[in-house]
Amino acid sequence: MDVVSDAIGAVRVGSPSSDRLRVSGEWAVRLPPYEGAGFHVVLGGTCRLLRDGDGDPVLLGPGDVALLPHGAGHALMSVRDGGEVELLCGKYRLDRSRAHPLMAELPQVVHLPHRIGEQPELRAAVDLLARELEEQRPGGPLALPSLLDLLLVYMVRAWMGRARTGAWPAVLNDPVTTAALRALHSEPAAPWTAERLAAEAGVSRATLARRFTALVGRSPMAYLTWWRLTLAAARLRDSDAPLATVARETGYGSPYALSHAFRREFGITPGRYRNRHAAS
Secondary structure (H helix, E strand, C coil), rough: CCCCHHHHHHHHHEEEEEEEECCCCCEEECCCCCCCEEEEEEEEEEEEEEEEECCCCEEEEEEEEEECCCCCCEEEEECCCCCCCCEEEEEEEHHHHHHHHHCCCCCCCCECCCCCCCCCHHHHHHHHHHHHHHHHCCHHHHHHHHHHHHHHHHHHHHHHHHHCCEEEECCCHHHHHHHHHHHHHHHCCCCCCHHHHHHHHCCCCCHHHHHHHHCCCCCCCHHHHHHHHHHHHHHHHHCCCCCCHHHHCCCCHHHHHHHHHHHHHCCCHHHHHHHHHHCC
């Protein structure tokens, strides 16, 4: 696993949904705030996107993609002499209680303009998704969620490739920090120490601590603790695995050790956390 995959997987719950629609004339529709992320792809025509409380509309042209990763309320509307507009719209259910800082850093609106030759994977995913929605071929109910998950990965990846500010694009461009993160995310239950992790990254312990902390905002071992508990929360939320199994998978020697750390971090026992999410 890598950081981007894990960052998305830690917050994604349930199944995404999407629809393809055509509108014409003078029109406007408001979408209220949503506990998840939404996206719009303009397959044809031109429209405007206006986020709640933001006076600067975003003009979306053919092939443009807009991701609203924090579920901000917004409106879509026609432009003067815009003609027919064809849209591919969808949303993802996300649990924001343990959002990875990479996901939290995304802006309220990620606008990915269509430029020939750029982001070919994103364009291919859009084309496949639009075709599945239009033709409704056999196997579509299985293919659609997978394509939507793929689309989300490509949208986040495209933002990272275009971002000029923000910590996490810089984090993942630093070879030392990336090597350490890859090791922690690949084997979160391993008996990591600062010395072992520094050796994995090919630098001294002091160098790793300095570079990792400066970029990520916490020390390598503090990040590991946070990530293990985030994984434990996801397992409790999404599965009925026994607490002993969750403890073993996340690097805790016993259910008691996990319960103690979990309660310190979340203010609630693992069992109550699981029951709360099952009820919701």
